Amino acid sequence: MTSVFKRSGVAVCEIAEALEWKPDWFIQVGVGMRYDELSVMMKAWDLKDIVGFEASPTTCKHIRDDYPGTLVEVAVSDVADDVVVFYEKVKHMNGSSMYPMMVEQKTKVRKVKTNTLDNMLCNPCMYDTSKEFLLWIDCEGNELKVLKGAEEVVKYVDMINIEMTMSHARVGWCDSVEVHQWLMEHGFYLQWTHTQRMSDGQYDGVYVTSKLFNPELCCCPYTVSEWRKCRTDK
Numbered sequence: 001m002t003s004v005f006k007r008s009g010v011a012v013c014e015i016a017e018a019l020e021w022k023p024d025w026f027i028q029v030g031v032g033m034r035y036d037e038l039s040v041m042m043k044a045w046d047l048k049d050i051v052g053f054e055a056s057p058t059t060c061k062h063i064r065d066d067y068p069g070t071l072v073e074v075a076v077s078d079v080a081d082d083v084v085v086f087y088e089k090v091k092h093m094n095g096s097s098m099y100p101m102m103v104e105q106k107t108k109v110r111k112v113k114t115n116t117l118d119n120m121l122c123n124p125c126m127y128d129t130s131k132e133f134l135l136w137i138d139c140e141g142n143e144l145k146v147l148k149g150a151e152e153v154v155k156y157v158d159m160i161n162i163e164m165t166m167s168h169a170r171v172g173w174c175d176s177v178e179v180h181q182w183l184m185e186h187g188f189y190l191q192w193t194h195t196q197r198m199s200d201g202q203y204d205g206v207y208v209t210s211k212l213f214n215p216e217l218c219c220c221p222y223t224v225s226e227w228r229k230c231r232t233d234k
Helices: 004-018 036-044 059-063 119-123 143-148 176-185 221-233
Strands: 025-029 049-054 070-073 083-087 107-115 133-137 159-165 190-195 202-209
Touching: 004 036, 004 159, 004 202, 025 036, 025 119, 025 159, 049 059, 059 070, 059 107, 083 159, 133 143, 143 159, 143 176, 159 176, 176 190, 190 221
Parallel strands: 025 049, 025 133, 049 070, 133 159
Antiparallel strands: 083 107, 159 202, 190 202
């Protein structure tokens, strides 16, 4: 059976191909034990630069020698140089989080350092801003804080793949509606959704800038109407 990670990679490759776009840079926030989505995209695109951010010390120890890019052990958030509590699931390949489970499960409680994407990527700028940039965010409920700490970075991003969770499994998870609103306010449109996990209330959303957005390929009428409104306003 094809893993959910590989399916998400295939989906994003198909969307990018339909938009006639491919990235040079791949920034991954929340790598996890398995990153099949990355292997799919590496086969489809000639990715030159890959940077992965992972908060779990156990995960980093497990994948450090094999991860095909630069692996940074840090919890990406909206505050730099802080220390927070982190919950690692015991005997679980993915799903560790900065937030405790609502349902009791065996977890290891750790302290991890936080940093922002703006602080790590823009001071000084560590990437060529003329390149095409794909930002991948899957960090178990901390997605909105990641975005809030990336106000400068997203100015150079054309596509964001982000996990959305409507049915919260943990106390403190961000609200997907607020994530969507933040992205729209920063010039991103929901091009497509994919890899739905209905029993968990989860899906991945692909958001793109107006440069890439194609209303004929969009699955969300609301997004199309907002795109038309912005074009009229300009």
